[in-house]
Amino acid sequence: MKRIFLDNAATTPLDPEVMAAMTEVMSGTYGNPSSIHAEGRKARSLIEAARKTVANYLNCSIGEIFFTSGGTEANNMALKNAVRDLGVTRIISSPLEHHCVLHSLDAIRATGAARVEMVRIDERGHVDLEDLRKKLAEEGGKTLVSLMHSNNEIGNLLPLEAVAELCGDAGAMFHCDTVQTIGYFPIDLDRTRVSFLSGSAHKFYGPKGVGFVYVNSDNIIRPYLDGGAQERNMRGGTENIYGIVGLARALEIAAAEREARMAEMWEIKRYFIEQLKSVYPQVAFNGDTENSHCKVLSVSFPESPKGDLLLMNLDLAGISASGGSACSSGIDVGSHVVGHLHPDSKRHTIRFSFSHHNTREEVDAVVSKLGGML
Ligand SMILES: Cc1ncc(COP(=O)(O)O)c(C=O)c1O
Incomplete structure (x- = not known):
């Protein structure tokens, strides 16, 4: 059957072309990207080429892309670092977010470091932008808005540009969980002001266990994982080269098709x-x-x-x-x-x-x- x-x-499912790109690297590139010898440099160049692919897709700078283990880690990193390192004391989000956001918000709330407010959702499952505007206008300390681009259960789309504008006008930061939309919708970060967004390769025919977080260069955050100087000191640990190459190949194909x-x-x-x-x-x-x-x-x-x-x-x-x-x-x-x-x-x-x-x-x-x- x-x-x-x-x-x-x-x-x-993994795209066969993506699998081919990954297996080629698996069999031929075993260097540690942090090593300075030829094998290491070859592995490093693959990671940096992949970073360029992601940055091109988003029209942002390569220094703003950090590879992660997937969407969950990217969202955890954005939310928790914003509170820990950027002085965010209020987060406005929605009850329809993915559990990796909702549970991160629970964890943040439990530390007492930031308050969490939920925006009103209308009858059709859209974020009530008027309510968001009102909440943003209230005095609430340094604020981060965290709203997903497309809901993973009902599909509803957030008007990304309008929300980015509302946040910008109010001086708030904006984190967007774009895990379901990367590879499906064009996102131009030169035109749309977003502080953080997240992506996950297995949602667009790439491998599981690899993703990325975009961190706008205005936001100077400290390492999320302490360790070596990988990912420009932001996330210690030897990089998942095969996964990263697979992510980039999958994104190239998704963009072309x-x-x-x-x-x-x-x-x-x-x-x-x-x-x-x-x-x-x-x-x-x-x-x-x-x-x-x-x-x-x-x-x-x-x-x-x-x-x-x-x-x-x-x-x-x-x-x-x-x-x-x-x-x-x-x-x-x-x-x-x-x-x-x-x-x-x-x-x-x-x-x-x-x-x-x-x-x-x-x-x-x-x-x-x-x-x-x-
Ligand atoms: C909207 C959304 N955010 C985050 C995630 C988590 O991504 P990952 O599976 O890469 O951790 C998912 C996956 O189901 C998702 O649909």
Whole structure:
């Protein structure tokens, strides 16, 4: 049975071209990038070329990119360093952020070093910009706004430029979790003023366990990991050369194929919505299905005795999807995002998330198999 993978917001399969680039480095480049001999210099040059690729994508300077182990580390670093090193005493965020942001905020709050305020989310799952403006206008000490670019569970998009402007006008810093949008949306940091943003290779067909944080050069922070002088003293530890090379190759391909991939994913997402609505008129969609990422579609099915087993039955039928961010052993324990938007709902929510590899035939198969599971 050929499986149908509709969980591309959780991760994406490694692109064979990316794998080829990585294996070439694995077999031929074993030098430690910190060594000054030829092997070391060769490894160093690969890392610096990768940094250039990321900086080109974001239109920023290479000195503003630091490689990390992924999006979680990048977001932890941005938030915790902003408080520790830059005197931030208030963070404005949203209840719909990824757990790596929400749990970092819990940790910061517990130290007493900064206060955390949550911005209002409207009925469709968008950040209420008026509320953000009001909060920014209140006296609150040095402020960092932390809002994600695209929500990983419902797909809603943040108007990045408008938020950057609001923050800039109020003299606040802005951290944006761009883990779901790097490789899918162009981001021009020369035009859009952001203090920190984050990326993760496995969300755009690169390897797992590698990502980056962008730190605007105005922000002088101290090392996040104490150790050697790697990553310009910011993150000690021998660099993950293969991962970094894979990240850069995946980003180059994603940038070159961006428009074609996005068009294919929109086609699949809209077709899926249409088919679901026509076959199961009682389905509801969480969030804003249009002003959103083409990758993500959150669907709520009416309450039914079989609903709790929906994810497991989909898996048994060869279809991979997910219940939300907090999902273990195939048991859907609920999504904090959908729970915030619809606190009283007893519906069963499934997140389907697409890639340019998905086809209409796969959508037809999923829609038809769903029938016996509801
Ligand atoms: C919005 C968002 N932020 C952060 C992360 C964490 O990224 P990583 O898996 O690279 O730690 C994810 C991954 O699910 C995500 O979707």
